[in-house]
Amino acid sequence: MNIALLPGDGIGPEVIAQAVKVVNAVGKKFGHTINFEEAAVGAAAIDLTGNPYPEATHEVCLRADAVLFGAIGDPKYDNDPKAKVRPEQGLLEMRKKLGLFANIRPTFTFPSLIHKSPLKLERVEGVDFVFFRELTGGIYFGEPRGRNEQGTKAFDTNVYTKEEITRLARMGFEAAQKRRKLLTCVDKANVLATSRLWRETVQELAPEYPDVKVEYEFVDAVAMRLIQWPKAYDVLITENLFGDILTDEASVISGSMGLMPSASVGTENKLFEPIHGSYPQAAGKDIANPLATVLSAAMMFEYAFDMKAEAQAISDVVNKSLDEGIVTEDIAEGSKAYKTSEVGDWLA
């Protein structure tokens, strides 16, 4: 197996290093030969090459069987609205060029961490849903975008084709068939033309999946219900921007944000990454929680290589680390906090 490693910015390199240890241990245990090829992305790549997603990095991704990605983002670019190159451009270009049109983000709870949820126990216990966020379309990529000549007016374009909606929606329907058979289409069809196309397209597909119950909800209503009664959801599908906001909202309800993995997949390529960001304040301190990245590696074994036992071995050891308290300071709570690298060693 050839895995492209893209550590990226902030705590990215540290958490990726732990995932590598674990992947190597799994390779050894199950007798797989695993090759890693590392490449730069984000602010790290700008520093090196001036480009947040260099062509060389793209080639590394293309020849790999899967990409394991850390995080992107550096605060030095955030408050400079006029910066010409930004780390996030690299992320968007990578998604687009690799055709990663579906971002799959599960939300579930860990019994040993559920007390950290900001929500009351009865609301969050047993929560188990998954978002399919469209990742290569919408307002993130639509043209035209920019400013008028005087710079006094700015614009962005949200655009979706039926085809883009269909391929994402089908993934959602299929996932729902394997789960609790409920699909929620999240849109703003009472305002947006794009959302009306989403709703229409999903309505047309629905008869092909007669075992799946389909619900249509406005994005503002979902933003409420995710807090009020998140157990109501099973599979949610939505466009890029709504998905950005809602999956982040969803990520905090379980109380274990630092543990949530994600997959971004397309027809040709597959990328796995923790949902947390680059957490620059913690960079280089060996304190970041590596579990989300390690669990992203588990998703990689399952979704990229169809190796369920390998994925399970990783989940099992993560659960064991939680049970035995071999965890970083963000979840240690009074008991001994381990370093990022120590947790990685222990897991491996």
Place this chain on the structure above:
Amino acid sequence: MNIALLPGDGIGPEVIAQAVKVVNAVGKKFGHTINFEEAAVGAAAIDLTGNPYPEATHEVCLRADAVLFGAIGDPKYDNDPKAKVRPEQGLLEMRKKLGLFANIRPTFTFPSLIHKSPLKLERVEGVDFVFFRELTGGIYFGEPRGRNEQGTKAFDTNVYTKEEITRLARMGFEAAQKRRKLLTCVDKANVLATSRLWRETVQELAPEYPDVKVEYEFVDAVAMRLIQWPKAYDVLITENLFGDILTDEASVISGSMGLMPSASVGTENKLFEPIHGSYPQAAGKDIANPLATVLSAAMMFEYAFDMKAEAQAISDVVNKSLDEGIVTEDIAEGSKAYKTSEVGDWLA
């Protein structure tokens, strides 16, 4: 005082009726002559005239000193992506034609209801922030919007001018000066051209308000922090679509969604409405909670007529009704539930 009454759809007419009782009682107590003029809007107006915001209604609003509005929306339009006229168009047209560019949505807690919050007590206790949502621009109104000829592609345009951002931001800065002096600008400047103009404009205005601390946060991060630590916020300013999602998310954290009022204001006109929707399932049953509408009437006295004592009298009686349990079934919890109309009578 001339007040335009726009009951709208669903429970709108029932909750507006209670606000009228209370406003009349206040008029009597404080010696004001209050005239009401009623007009149709939303699905109710479509049924009557084919138009969700008829010209006659607009004229009623224009000649009034303030508009008291119920709710809009009827499920019969929601799952018909091809419907030619929708109730929401009336709402958007009303906002645009009346120039209501700022939607002001406070979130605060009622001690007697805080236990209903989905969040743990320590997270929500003392929460007190206010959103200034831009209401007449952005992707809600931008052109072009629609479909390609074959109907296989849809598009919307997000657009903002510096002027639109400036007038909304100034309201936020001024509000912050009267509160805890913290302003959070919510955008997606790492992706959107419009958001970069927002951030740039706010950065340029900031030196005029040296006593206000300004923070810039991405919309996805705010969606998280609103749940994790909502006490961190004081005044938040944001564009139309982000505001739609985030103010609804914010509305549930206090546990008293049915009580939250809002104001939509412009240079010429002012409109007051509960933040809850038309709640069609409850329509005609005399069970809807009228308190958000009654408190919107309090906001009207304060913001439209600069009558603080009148506003205070309404807040006081609302608090009294909560203390004495003269409340509708949604907050009665085991003790006797009163009808919508009974609560209105009692308050008046």
